Amino acid sequence: MPIQEALCLLETSAEGLSESEARNRIQTFGYNEVAEKRSSPILEFLKRYWGPMPWLLESAIVLSYILGHYVEVLMIFVLLTVNAFIGYAHASSSLEALELLKRSLAVKAKVLRDGSWVVRDAREITYGDIIVLGLGDIVPADAKLISGELSVDQSALTGESLPVDVGASGIVYSSSTVRRGEAKVVVVNVGINTYFGKTAELVRIAKHRSHQEEVMMAVVKYMMYLGLTAIVPVSTYAMLMHRDLLSILTFVVVFLMGAVPVALPAVLTIVEAVGARELAEKGVLVTKLESIDDAASIDVLCLDKTGTITQNRLTVAEVTPLSGFSGKDVVRVASLASKEEGKDAIDLAIIECATAAGTHTSGCRRTSFMPFNPSIKRSEAVVEFEGKLFRAVKGAPQVILSMCKGTDRVTREKVEVSLAELAQKGYRTLAVAKSRDNVLEDLQLLGLISLADPPWPDSKSMIEEARSLGIKPIMLTGDNVAIAKEVARQVSIGSNIIRISDLQGLPEREQTRLIEENDGFAEIYPEDKYRIVKLLQSAGHMVGMTGDGVNDAPALKQSEMGIAVSNSTDVAKASASVVLTGSGVKVIIDAVKVSRQIYQRMLTWVINKVTKTVQFVGLLTLGFFWTHDIVISLLGMSLLVIANDFTTMSLATDNVKHTGNPNKWNVKSITLASLMIGMMLVVEGAIALFIGRHYLSLAWGELCTFLTLMLVFTSQFRVLTLRERKYFWSSRPGKGLLISVTATTIGFVVLGVYGVIIPPLALSQVLFILGFSALFTLGIDLPKYYAFRRLGL
Template identity: 35%
Template sequence: MSQGRHSSARISPLANLFVIGDFILQDPEATPENKGTDATENNGRQPEDLQTAELDSIYSELNTTPEGLTKAEADSRLQKYGANSIQEKEQSALARFFRFFWGPIPWMIEAAALLSALIGHWPDFAIIMALLLYNAIAGFWQEHKAANALAALKASMAPRANILRDGDYQSIDAAQVVPGDIVRIKLGQVVPADVRFIEGKSISIDQAALTGESLPVSKKIGDIGYSSSIAKRGEMTAVVIGTGHNTFFGRTATLVAGAGQSASHSQKAVTHIGDFLIVLCLVLAVILVGTELYRDIVVADKWHWSDIINILRTVLVLLIASIPVAMPSVITVTNALGALALSRKKAIVSRLEAIEELAGVDILCSDKTGTLTKNQLCLEEPTVFSAEDKNQLILAAAIASEQGSTDPIDQAIFAELSSPIKVTDFHLKEFTPFDPVSKRTEAKVMDNKGKTLFFSKGAPQAIADLCQLSGDAADNARSCVQQQASRGLRSLGVARKESNQQWLFLGILSLEDPPRDDSKDTIRRAREHGLQVKMITGDDVAIGKEIATQVGIGTNIYAAANVFEKSQDMDHLPSATIDCVERADGFGRVFPEHKYAIVKALQGRGHQVAMTGDGVNDAPALKQADCGIAVSGATDAARAAAAIILTSPGLSTIVDAIDEARKIFERIINYVLFRVSMTLDIMVVVVAATIIFGFSPLTPVMIVLVALLDDIPIMTIAYDNTLLPKQPVHWQMRDLLLGSSIIGLFSIAQTMGILFLGMAWLDNTSWQSWIALNKEQIQTIVFLQIVAGGHLLLFVVRSRTAFFSKPLPAQPLFVAIVGTQAFTVLMCGLGWLVPAIPWSIIGLVWLYMIIWMFFLDLIKRLLYRRLSDI
């Protein structure tokens, strides 16, 4: 949970004790406080032993005493156990940079660069190398930014600690703390390591960012304190039992370091497309080289080394044509503009690939406090026993509270007072803060008549024992607490007495962190979007079940400890456990490894998972999730591990972000469909024309111009209008490659058709003899058809229905394409960079493409109809 959020709006430590004792509904040994994780191993003992062993045994195992260590002993242990900090192995920046020159698309670009150098096409070489460096630098920078998750975790470690060394307390760097050290912890300080408390009255620890509990936990002698938790009240002395990676915090950091998928779905998709084009390119290259060698050696019976240069030049054209040069850039720009749109919806994207991941999310794992709930306690209808009415009961609870307290329970009580002025009628003489042993507070006051009164509030069982309840009164109190606990409410007993008289049990207050006003509607909207919502909380199951019922998630809420066995490998869960995770509506009393395991289990079943969180304890799951979402007020570690950061509370922002993400994903799919189809068109036409007509229909310069004229304006597809998919959208590679191949096949037919017409125009004796063209002009015709026809094809594939139906192209896309086409027509008509062709031929080519546009649109609609039936 958010450290900052809970420091000012925290539920009192009383609350986690209200259902303890005879009225308990759960085993206190099963609460997160008593389920420690790693500690330092000593003399072969298991890590858990130091968290449960008697204090005398701990001194023996750690070879220490309540008087602490000497400096020499501490230095020796520092060498043995290492610094009390998170250390991770990092690959050098140079090695990480060179990794971006390895992979399908980099291989294609590098091969094209090498081939252009071999045959002396240095302008092509320069352009290709600039592209390669750009992709590597952009990728390296994105990865470098992602490395801040562990840095944020380290930043939250306590910088200083008060340690007993050589008989005196001294402030040292927390990184120098070692197992066996005696440390003093007081209000506002960060616990520097995992400790066991050995001396002092009591201390209240805010460990929500580690364990997910929504309440500070009151500690007493013998209890454990977790590294990086914060002291909220009191002061105690403790012995250090674990440092660095051997702490609850350290294990969480280790999970973050190991969490995360090897590659995003977007990266896998681009790699898949690259593999497909590489294979096709190699097949076509073999056919082309084989045919040319057969002609030169077998048919013509002549051979010259210059023929190799000609063949390599043709292969270079094929290779350049096969590279989806701008695909990574177009996807990045589209995502970046989408991220800007999401920022206006209060969602900040820290990893661009997360937009596509969010579009495919079908399960949303949400935390409870502050996301589904308001994170502020309020009083429900109280149960009156000896009080005259509920106002007297609330007044008594207010008197037993600390004036000016920021404790949410105290604030909730003061907020419900019918007349706050009445509290000032009682003059405070003595106030005893909450004591985890007695489990109550107590105030000694004098009323305006001079009478001395005592008021107390605390755990219902503690107040019942104080009042010596018995018989029906005790049964009624027990029944009331059980009923409220079953509804997820926290109970608070209130009592009063006059001097030397018996305590009176005034009644029981009920407190609840109510759902946000928009939570129920948001859950409904999420389900309409094809999302299943699971609630993940560190609170008790009863509390989680009540909130889940109120917001419409469901009642199938499990205690995480009952689903995941302690010894289980969270990366390899049994099938029965994964089945339970899929069926569940949520989990209560979760730990970081549970959240991580839930995400891994769902991903293993093919789900795309979004995980919300705000604390250090959420960081491993946030990083592992397909789309980790840090909610409003999250800790630095959670924000660093997350891919999307919300700046406004609640889940409604997430549903809005999913809408935007699905639109962005549709735009990218439309572009990929267009780009792969056009790449197939160019590659096959180059090979087919070379084999059939003996010359390449496009020069290397024309290929580069096609890339520029096609892809630069296509970046405006990020602004395009698109229909909002009602269900999660994914990279369906089989359908995508099949669809693009079929459309590409008809595009090939379109280009080959214009090429056959052009070759007929070369024959001055035919019926087209009124048109006199040469081969260079034929290349210009093919160039015009591929550039203009490609943009017309984009108009076709951007819509699932007829290309002229709504939603129509957005103005930026339409203007960019029209402007590009006008420039292309001028290039071909005036001979800029390409041989000029007659204006009449340009008009005929455009008429030809418009006819084909309607035909391709019909093919597309039949294709989508067929794919939807599969």
């Protein structure tokens, strides 16, 4: 369909819609979005009662009911409901955060309303709107080209990796990515009627299982194995003693409740929520939660120069006219080869300079315009002035020089000298040329325009701090070596900067070695960034990658931590796992520090849980063979789980220090350290059992209370010991953890003395087991310190 016919059918014109008409159409046809299906909140809450860990607690409830232990039924149900509520509450807050995040990352479009170009969210685009598309834009709706040409990536729609060229009257589809060119288009379909049909897919925010979660699940599996290893011989022994089935089942449930980390989902949830909140407060939006864990492990940070190290806010620093021309002549012609609507940073800097210098282009009318094309490295326009045509061209100096055939050798040499001097200053330099009137192919060089892209004020300190955290920064840039070295000097990234072409033809091992040894690479292409990330990963590195442009997207998506800086293109934001919302890049270091703190909190939880399981399983097994009975009641087990979970959940806000080196999970070291500490605590349990049975001559119910209190008090002091990798007094616990430990300890002292739901003990006996647990648990601090140091924890 011809474009004029399409405009007529849509009841619009090349001048666009008015704001009032756009609002009317949105009210009639709806927003440019697809409403997402939402499940019932009640159903979502009930799902928290379904799964392996809820099944275990529900089995305990049924068994306790059959046995007539109604207090235990109530206690376990409360435990189950608390875990369900925490999981549901966080899931709800996560959905709200996700919606806020999607709005923060909403695709924008430049639309013509009331005769002026304005920026609107893609959801506010409607039928008949006139919008402009340029390099890096995501097409917000199905649209038909009015003027210009585009090369678009439709891989999200068709699976074809090659870009598709679209000319006048052609159609571009929603969620396609503009790879080259610029065009004015009219919107023909929105929302559910677009070819793609769902603009929400522009930002794919999916939570994949992180390495941390895989480690957690491995720990759960090993603890289950440990529990089953004890259950089999004990159950066999019980059957040989002709114990009834219900008592054996009770023993099995008690064993599994002690071994399985019932609070794991809640703890992971709370830790992630706290970490995400901390990062959000620092101006870091996490789009892929697994990147929080990965950030703790990155040891190489690839920094795209433009937009990351520097501000991507070009300004004209110097104008160098050739003989016979003035600076205003150079700026005037360069501004004619630039276009404000295209949002190109170089064009905007030149237009800003022309405006400030009072360079007038009145009377000039562009008859055609070609925006900057990376493949030919220039932009140009054909301009009509006073009835005559001339060609205005700006671009890479070597390209423009090759087009100016009439430039003599002396002039070329002067230009080369000027380029070298300007490059030493770290400037990006363009050459400007103009054709003679009505002779468009006869170009004459007018001069040079140098642009400076200053570093962010915090770039240097960020790079220095990255090194102090054991992260090697590597600068990547498409600029030449001279510019790259000057910027590297300004931010102290290092002096070993080489061309990416120096890697060509070398074996992969040699390429990897050069990447690891050098501080930066110049004259690179988008595929080179991706290749560098892949080579580093193949060498065992965890890689962070920063960027802001469409050319950074493949590397951002490939890296463990893809970071889109503020003012990134839509494609970069959609590809990254972390998006910075404020100016500057120092918050990258904040993200690394917070992630390392999260690692330390989860490491404490894992070691504490494995240690507790070893102690509990060991004591229960030893106690059964010693006394021929279960030394911890089902109710006591429920109380122990509640006490332990109440305290360990507060680890999410514990006061921890980030490490000075990248963190990596070492399951072998964690297991060995936990086994060693756990076995020492089994000895504690055996001593307590001996004292309670033979010295205090406690009745059976009192003995169960005595051992339950020992396990509860030990769990509180154990957390205070294990949270610190050195001696327990080396750092102060978080306020929440101290309150939890204090409240739990006091609560169980009262419970032990007054009984209420368990057989009571004398105050002296409760205080004795409290002191015994404190001295024994804190006494393992010295061997713990040496074990952690020896095993690298």
